[in-house]
Amino acid sequence: xxxxxxxxxxxxxxxxxxxxxxxxxxxxxxxxxxxxxxxxxxxxxxxxxxxxxxxxxxxxxxxxxxxxxxxxxxxxxxxxxxxxxxxxxxxxxxxxxxxxxxxxxxxxxxxxxxxxxxxxxxxxxxxxxxxxxxxxxxxxxxxxxxxxxxxxxxxxxxxxxxxxxxxxxxxxxxxxxxxxxxxxxxxxxxxxxxxxxxxxxxxxxxxxxxxxxxxxxxxxxxxxxxxxxxxxxxxxxxxxxxxxxxxxxxxxxxxxxxxxxxxxxxxxxxxxxxxxxxxxxxxxxxxxxxxxxxxxxxxxxxxxxxxxxxxxxxxxxxxxxxxxxxxxxxxxxxxxxxxxxxxxxxxxxxxxxxxxxxxxxxxxxxxxxxxxxxxxxxxxxxxxxxxxxxxxxxxxxxxxxxxxxxxxxx
Ligand SMILES: *Cc1c(COP(=O)(O)O)cnc(C)c1O
Ligand code: SF4
Numbered sequence: 001x002x003x004x005x006x007x008x009x010x011x012x013x014x015x016x017x018x019x020x021x022x023x024x025x026x027x028x029x030x031x032x033x034x035x036x037x038x039x040x041x042x043x044x045x046x047x048x049x050x051x052x053x054x055x056x057x058x059x060x061x062x063x064x065x066x067x068x069x070x071x072x073x074x075x076x077x078x079x080x081x082x083x084x085x086x087x088x089x090x091x092x093x094x095x096x097x098x099x100x101x102x103x104x105x106x107x108x109x110x111x112x113x114x115x116x117x118x119x120x121x122x123x124x125x126x127x128x129x130x131x132x133x134x135x136x137x138x139x140x141x142x143x144x145x146x147x148x149x150x151x152x153x154x155x156x157x158x159x160x161x162x163x164x165x166x167x168x169x170x171x172x173x174x175x176x177x178x179x180x181x182x183x184x185x186x187x188x189x190x191x192x193x194x195x196x197x198x199x200x201x202x203x204x205x206x207x208x209x210x211x212x213x214x215x216x217x218x219x220x221x222x223x224x225x226x227x228x229x230x231x232x233x234x235x236x237x238x239x240x241x242x243x244x245x246x247x248x249x250x251x252x253x254x255x256x257x258x259x260x261x262x263x264x265x266x267x268x269x270x271x272x273x274x275x276x277x278x279x280x281x282x283x284x285x286x287x288x289x290x291x292x293x294x295x296x297x298x299x300x301x302x303x304x305x306x307x308x309x310x311x312x313x314x315x316x317x318x319x320x321x322x323x324x325x326x327x328x329x330x331x332x333x334x335x336x337x338x339x340x341x342x343x344x345x346x347x348x349x350x351x352x353x354x355x356x357x358x359x360x361x362x363x364x365x366x367x368x369x370x371x372x373x374x375x376x377x378x379x380x381x382x383x384x385x386x387x388x389x390x391x392x393x394x395x396x397x398x399x400x401x402x403x404x405x406x407x408x409x410x
Contacts, residue, residue: 014294021258021298024266030089031060040085043234047150047199051083057105063093064105071106078321080163081106082152087230090259099257099289102325104151110321116356119160121317123358130180132172136360140189140220141181144172145197145208150230153254155284155325157317157354162195170195178211185217191252193224198234202242209246222250224282228268229255235268240275252280252311256290258298266306273307280311283349285335291327293338300339300347310349315364318356329353329364337366341382 010018032040032049039045051057054072058064064072075081083104091105092098120126127136134142147161147170161168181187190212197205212218223243227234243249251272255261273279281303283290290296300310313336316326332351339348352361370378370386377389 018294018298021295022302024261024263024302025259026263027086027089030085032085032089041233043231043236046084046086046231046233049085050151051085051088052081054081057081060088061091061093061105063096065096067108068105070108071110074108074111075106076165078110078165079106079152079154079156079159080165082149082163084151084231086233086264087151090262097288099286099295100259102289103153103155103256103286106154107324109324110154112323113320114318114323117318117320117322118356119166119320121157121319121356122354123356124158126358130173130176132170132174133177133180135180135184135187136358139186140191141187142191142193143177143181144170144194145192146172146195146199148199149194149196150199150227150234153226153284155286155316155319155322157319158195159319174208174211178215181212181218182215188217189220189222190218191222191224196225196227197223198225198227198239202239206242206245209243209249213246220248220250221246222252224252224254226254228253228265228272229260232262232264232268235271237271240271240277243272243277244275247276250278250280252282253308254282254284255299255303256283256286257295258302261299261302261306269306269308279306279308281308281349282312282314283310284314284316285327285332285351286316286325287327289325291331291335293335296335297339297343300349301343304344304347309346312361313349313351315351315353317354333364333366336364337382340366 029035029040035045051060054069054075057072058069072081087100087104090100092100095101124134124136124142127134129135132144134144136142144161147164147168149162152159152163156162160166161170164170181190192208200208209221212221253269255265269279283299285291290299296313303310313332315329315332316322336348336351351364353364354361368380370380372378372391374391376391379387379389381387
C-alpha cells in the first residue's frame with residue numbers, strides 16, 4: 001500500500017522524528033540569557049535587538065558558511081536581513097540544513113535569478129487601483145498596511161517592496177485606500193497585510209480598523225501576519241482586547257515548520273483564539289524545510305492543537321532569487337495525497353499556485369475523480385481504492401441571482 005510509511009508501517013526512526021517534531025518546546029534565551037524577563041518579553045525590546053547585519057550574524061552563529069555570509073552582504077540591496085532574538089534561538093546551529101535557518105538566513109544563491117523569475121510574480125502592481133491596494137478578485141481587496149516585518153523571509157513574495165532594501169519606496173495612503181473601498185460597494189472583505197499589520201501600535205491599528213468598520217458594506221475583516229511566529233511577545237492581552245471589538249475578524253498566520261510552534265507561540269495563539277478570532281495558517285512549500293510528509297503532518301496536527309486551521313499551502317512564487325528554496329509541484333501533490341484521509345480533515349490545507357502574472361490562487365489537487373460522465377463518477381479514495389457513484393439528474397440550470405434581501409438576518 002502506497003500510504004504504508006505514514007500509517008501502520010512507518011519506520012521506528014520516522015516515528016521518533018514525527019514525535020519530536022510534534023513536541024512543544026520553549027525557544028529559550030540562547031545568547032541572551034542575562035537579559036531581564038521584562039525586556040525579553042517586551043516586543044519592542046525584541047524589535048530593537050534584531051539581528052540585521054552580517055557582523056552580528058557572524059558573531060552569533062559560529063557555523064555561518066561563506067555562502068551565508070555572502071548572502072548576508074547582499075541584503076542591503078535586496079530584501080533586508082532581520083531576525084528577532086526570540087526566533088534566532090530556534091536555529092539549530094549544528095544543523096547546516098536547519099529548516100528555521102533556511103527561512104531567515106540569506107544565502108548567496110539569492111543573487112541567481114532565473115529567466116522566469118520576477119520581482120512581482122503575482123502581478124500585484126498591475127491590479128493596484130491606488131497605492132497599497134490590490135483588487136484582483138470581485139468582492140475582496142488586499143490592503144497593504146506597511147512594508148515592515150518583524151523578520152524577513154528569504155522567499156517573500158513581496159520582497160520587491162517589503163523592507164524597502166530595493167528602493168521601491170512603498171508609502172501606503174490609508175485615506176486613498178479607504179476612499180476606494182468606500183466607493184466600491186462590491187468589496188465586502190478586506191485583507192490587511194503587508195509587511196506585517198501587527199507591527200503597528202495598538203492605537204494606529206485600532207484607528208485603521210475603526211475606519212474600515214465605518215464602511216457599511218464591509219462584512220468581513222482579516223489580518224495576515226507572521227508576528228505570532230516571529231514575535232509572539234506582541235500578542236498582548238491589550239492587543240487582543242482591542243482586536244475583539246472588530247468582529248467578524250479572522251487572522252491568517254504564517255508558519256512553515258512544526259518547530260516554529262513553540263510554547264511561546266502556543267500561548268500567543270490561545271490568546272487570540274480566546275478573543276474569538278478564528279485562526280488560519282498559510283504555509284509555503286519550501287525545499288529542505290517542509291517538503292516531506294512527516295514534517296507537514298506534524299505541522300498541521302500541531303496547528304490544530306494551537307486552535308489554528310491550516311488554510312493554504314502555497315507553491316512558492318517565482319520570486320527573483322528563490323530557486324534554491326522552491327520544491328516541485330509534483331512533491332506538493334504527493335504531500336497532499338498523504339494528508340487527505342490519513343489525518344483529520346480540518347488539518348488538511350488547500351494547496352494552491354498563485355498564478356504567475358496575476359491569475360490568482362488556483363487549487364492543485366491529487367487526482368481523485370478518475371472519470372465523470374452523465375451516468376457515473378469514478379473516484380479514488382485515500383488508500384488508492386476505486387469507487388463508483390451513480391450520477392444524479394439536475395433539476396435545471398443553477399439558480400444564481402437570488403435577491404440579496406433573501407439572505408439578510410432578521
Ligand atoms: C490571497 C489574496 C486574497 C484573499 O484570497 P482568499 O482566497 O479569499 O483567501 C485577496 N486578494 C489578493 C490579491 C490575494 O492575493
Ligand atoms: S512575514 Fe510575510 S511579508 Fe514579511 S517577509 Fe515574511 S512572507 Fe514577506
